Every structure is written in C-alpha cells, then in structure tokens.
Amino acid sequence: MTSTVNGFGAASSPATVAGAGRDGHLGTEAARREHGRLGEGRYRGPGSLEEARRSLRVALPEPSSRFSQDDEWCVVAQPDGTWSEFRFHDYHRIFDVPGLYEKIFYDVLGCDxxxxxxxxxxxxxxxxxxxxxxxxxxxxxxxxxxxxxxxxxxxxxxxxxxxxxxxxxxxxxxxxxxxxxxxxxxxxxxxxxxxxxxxxxxxxxxxxxxxxxxxxxxxxxxxxxxxxxxxxxxxxxxxxxxxxxxxxxxxxxxxxxxxxxxxxxxxxxxxxxxxxxxxxxxxxxxxxxxxxxxxxxxx
Known part of the structure; x- marks a missing residue:
C-alpha cells in the first residue's frame, strides 16, 4: 500500500497525482525543519533532465512503514498506466530511466x-x-x-x-x-x-x-x-x-x-x-x- 506520490501527499485519484508537490509528510517547509533536512534537496544539474523529472510519478510506501535502507523501495508510473516497483539499490534499473535517480533521491527524499x-x-x-x-x-x-x-x-x-x-x-x-x-x-x-x-x-x-x-x-x-x-x-x-x-x-x-x-x-x-x-x-x-x-x- 502506497500513499505518497512524488513524496508529497496521498494519491487517491489521478487528480491528486497531477497536483502533487505542495503538501505532505516530506514536502512542506515545516516537515523539512522538523526533520532537520540538509539543504532543500533541489537538484541543480542539467536542464535536459528537468522535463524528464517532472513527467515522472513516484509513490512511496505508507509513512508508517519502516524498511532498512537496503530494502527501501518505491513504485513508478509506467506509460501504460501501471505502476512498477523499484528497489532503491536496483541502480541498474533506475539509471535506465532518465531523471528517475534525481527524482527519487533529490526531489522526493531531499538528498544534498x-x-x-x-x-x-x-x-x-x-x-x-x-x-x-x-x-x-x-x-x-x-x-x-x-x-x-x-x-x-x-x-x-x-x-x-x-x-x-x-x-x-x-x-x-x-x-x-x-x-x-x-x-x-x-x-x-x-x-x-x-x-x-x-x-x-x-x-x-x-x-x-x-x-x-x-x-x-x-x-x-x-x-x-x-x-x-x-x-x-x-x-x-x-x-x-x-x-x-x-x-x-x-x-x-x-x-x-x-x-x-x-x-x-x-x-x-x-x-x-x-x-x-x-x-x-x-x-x-x-x-x-x-x-x-x-x-x-x-x-
């Protein structure tokens, strides 16, 4: 069961997915302060990746679920409308999708x-x-x-x-x-x-x-x-x-x-x-x- 699309807010409908990015357990300024996040996690790399990252839809497990770092995962929307699971350490699969690495670790999880x-x-x-x-x-x-x-x-x-x-x-x-x-x-x-x-x-x-x-x-x-x-x-x-x-x-x-x-x-x-x-x-x-x-x- 997943509830967090693009790292922000619950996904209950396609409209929710499209509007993700403003609220939720990782996205608000208050959440960043609460968890002491280092920086904003805003990726500043090539502009060519910007469109690819924006087009990706990523959903995380329920925030109440806890996984070891070696077992963390997300699901990613596919062009046909289905969702596929990606383990964070399956780098070979993540690198195959332009912008997905930056989307998961920078845009969603605030890596800096x-x-x-x-x-x-x-x-x-x-x-x-x-x-x-x-x-x-x-x-x-x-x-x-x-x-x-x-x-x-x-x-x-x-x-x-x-x-x-x-x-x-x-x-x-x-x-x-x-x-x-x-x-x-x-x-x-x-x-x-x-x-x-x-x-x-x-x-x-x-x-x-x-x-x-x-x-x-x-x-x-x-x-x-x-x-x-x-x-x-x-x-x-x-x-x-x-x-x-x-x-x-x-x-x-x-x-x-x-x-x-x-x-x-x-x-x-x-x-x-x-x-x-x-x-x-x-x-x-x-x-x-x-x-x-x-x-x-x-x-």
Whole structure:
C-alpha cells in the first residue's frame, strides 16, 4: 500500500497525482525543519533532465512503514498506466530511466550530499591554498555523474568515473556528456593490469566515494584498490553511514577506516556528521562526511 506520490501527499485519484508537490509528510517547509533536512534537496544539474523529472510519478510506501535502507523501495508510473516497483539499490534499473535517480533521491527524499561534500572539499582545499583546477579525481561509484558535476562546480575539472554497472556509464554519457575524462566499467576487486594502467595514466590526486560505501555496493577491497591509485599526499573525500563506523560493524569499513586514522594513513582535514537524506518514513539517515589526506597505505 502506497500513499505518497512524488513524496508529497496521498494519491487517491489521478487528480491528486497531477497536483502533487505542495503538501505532505516530506514536502512542506515545516516537515523539512522538523526533520532537520540538509539543504532543500533541489537538484541543480542539467536542464535536459528537468522535463524528464517532472513527467515522472513516484509513490512511496505508507509513512508508517519502516524498511532498512537496503530494502527501501518505491513504485513508478509506467506509460501504460501501471505502476512498477523499484528497489532503491536496483541502480541498474533506475539509471535506465532518465531523471528517475534525481527524482527519487533529490526531489522526493531531499538528498544534498554531493553538493555538501563538494563544498566541504573546496573548503579543505582553500585551507591549504591548493588550486582545485590541479586536482585529478577518481570518482568511485560514479553512477550517472552527480558528484563529478558538483566537483566541477567548485573548480575540479578532471574526473575519472568508475562503476561496476554499464547502465551507470550509459546514464552518465546520456545525462552529462563530456563530464568525465574517462569512465571505466570495472570490478575493482578484480581489476586487470590494462585497466589499472589506464587509471594510473590519469595521475590521480583525489578519490571521491559519496553515498556508495556499504550495503555490498562497494566492498572494502574495491575501496582499497581505488585508494591505491591515488598519489600519496592526495585527497580522500568520502561519506559513509554512521552504522558502518560502529563497533559492531561487520562490513569491514569500521576497522579499515579506524585503522587508517590511527595509523596516520588517513589525515583528517574535515569531518562532519550530517543528514544524507530522508528515509521513506521521513526519518533522517545520518552519515559521516570525511575529507582527508592520504599519507600512506591502508592496512
């Protein structure tokens, strides 16, 4: 049973669907204040996606229903009038629909994480007087290019995308053509020598991994491979759900990151706890944002 169309208000008729976007448990200004949403969740990317996003109709589960983040879902209206279910971690299906990723996570659930982290990185660069134009970033879990787009907005022009999904590469080329200097579709837990050399040729000085760690999407081994392709003294820009940094974490990230911090391999420059987005029940999902210098190998 779903009640929330486009994230705003109950869908009881086609007229309700058409008029959605003003009221409801996620959409009002009062709701944003109550839940402490970070930013407005307004996507500011290519205008070419605007019409696609506006045409999409998305319905969330009842607000009283609670799902783990790995099991969240919505339904999306199809051209024939039927509704199809999309799990949020079925990225290959979401990327196939122009504007759907932005519709779900930005317009409906108020994500502002890429902009937030790009600004945090820009602040860290300013503190060291480094020129953003000299940064060459490896964007891991690149998806359809939102993080690289935000980095470009703060002056970082050279980005190499890596994602395990060919659908992500296709979406990036469709929605943001020319954004990446190179986009590699690869499994970083089994990177072949040719692919490794191609990454090395870009002389990478930063790694960004935003809203992509944990949940089995990017395992620690893949993160370590990407990290190893960044020059010593370079930058690491990452977000991770606070649960994956807890003592009872079983993903491997808590140990890897805490060991990196204690050993000095990761030198934190900026670290903030923030609301990544809202869950489908309108509760905040809390993440850690870290900007660090790479000072050595991870154990």
């Amino acid at each position: 994480t890429p902009r937030f982290m790009a600004d945090l990185f820009a602040d860290a660069l300013a503190g060291t007087r480094e020129d953003p134009a000299a940064v060459r970033v490896l964007d891991l879990g690149a998806g359809n290019g939102i993080m690289a787009e935000e980095l470009a907005a703060v002056g970082v022009p050279h980005a190499v995308g890596v994602d395990i999904l060919p659908e992500a590469q296709a979406a990036a080329e469709r929605d943001r053509p020319g954004l990446y200097a190179h986009y590699l579709v690869a499994d970083l837990t089994a990177l072949d020598p040719t692919e490794s050399r191609r990454l090395a040729d870009h002389r990478l000085t930063a790694l960004s991994v935003v809203a992509a760690l944990g949940f089995g999407d990017i395992p620690p081994a893949a993160f370590r491979t990407a990290y190893d392709h960044v020059a010593d003294g370079g930058w690491v820009v990452l977000t991770i759900k606070d649960a994956f940094l807890a003592e009872d974490d079983t993903s491997g990230f808590a140990t890897m990151i805490s060991d990196g911090l204690s050993s000095g391999a990761l030198e934190v420059v900026r670290r903030e706890r923030f609301r990544h987005r809202l869950a489908t029940d309108a509760s905040p999902l809390v993440y850690e944002g870290i900007v660090a210098r790479k000072r050595g190998p991870l154990g």
